[in-house]
Amino acid sequence: MTPVLLTLAGLLGLLVGSFLNVVIHRVPAGLSLVSPGSACPACAHPVRPYDNVPVLSWLALHGRCRDCAAPISARYPLVELATGVLFVVVAWRFGGTPYAAAGLVVAAAGVALFMIDLDHRRLPFAITGAMAIGAVLALGIDVVRHGAGPVPVALAAAATWLAVYGGIWLVTAGRxxxxGDVALAPVLGxxxxxxxxxxxxxGLGAGFVVGAVVGVALIAAGSAGxxxxxxxxxxLLTGAALGMxxxxxxxxxYLALVGLG
Known part of the structure; x- marks a missing residue:
């Protein structure tokens, strides 16, 4: 993957990240992604196109609305930057392959799901469904181009992830x-x-390890009981990224450490 293509991937990620900010705000509220256009939540003035350039507009405005000077959260450019970085990493790791397209779909939807779950403690099925459709289409192209070799393991992995997360959901009665986690798991698997x-x-194990580490840290810091x-x-999404x-x-x-490699 050439520097030019990696740069293009990063720019695409910034633009997608700007759209994801809309998704993160509107999908949980049941609002349209198309209309009305973006506006300042404080003064309701529509955002001008030149004030909607990813990251740069936020920096140029010093993180404030041009019309009412209300502060604009830093999470907006951070979401854009995170998406841009993920797109570059996917492009660097998988090049111009159909699997890279699946990785970009997972990265984009994953950012939205990550933030929505933090804000609302839910993973909207609409976004998970869109991720599944996009990933399956990209992987289908991979089958056409390179054959169905990965399909059996991929389906078995999806079933394994579903069994683990579905089993936990059943055993704990949803507690x-x-x-949303159960629906997302087989797509990532x-x-x-x-x-x-x-x-x-x-990826499956890392999600639980990361969760345990963060949970212990929060309890130790007194931020959670x-x-x-x-x-x-x-x-779940962080573990999937580590696995990918x-x-x-x-x-x-690990296999080499235990003498099986």
Whole structure:
């Protein structure tokens, strides 16, 4: 992947990140993504096109509305930057392949789901469904171009993720996690399983490890109690990212450590 294409991937990620800010705000509220246009929540003045350039407009405005000087949260440019970085990493890791398209779909939808779960403790099925459709279409193109070799492992990995998350949901009667996590799990399992069992299993386990570490840290800091409910979606998505980008080497290193590699 050339520097020019990586730059284009980053720019695309910034633009997608700008749209994701709209998704994050409007989807949980049941609002249209198309209309009305973006406006300042304080004074309701429509945002001018030149004030809607990802990251740069926020910097040029010093994080304030041009019309009423109300502060604009830094999370907007951070979401754009995070999406841009993820797009660059996906493009660098997977190049110009159909799987890269699936990775970009997962990255974009994942950012939206991550933030919505933090804000509202829910993972909208509409976004998970869009992720599933986009990923399956991209992987379908991969099958046409390169054959169906990855399909059996990918389907088995999706079933494994669904069994684990669905089992936890059933055993805990929905207290351990929500149906949104259960619906998202097989989509991530399918995409990671396309890369093999290593990424799929590392991604599956990493979500629980990250969640446990963060939970212990929050309890130690006094920010949460032992019975506090913390949204699991961000950990699920973080684990999937670890599996996608480093699951293969991590799995190989573990197998070598236990003498099976």
């Amino acid at each position: 351990g996690m929500g149906l 399918l995409v990671l399983g396309w890369l093999g069992w290593g990424p799929a299993l590392v 032992a019975k506090s409910r913390v949204p699991h979606g961000p950990f 980008f480093g699951g293969g080497p991590l799995a190989s290193a």
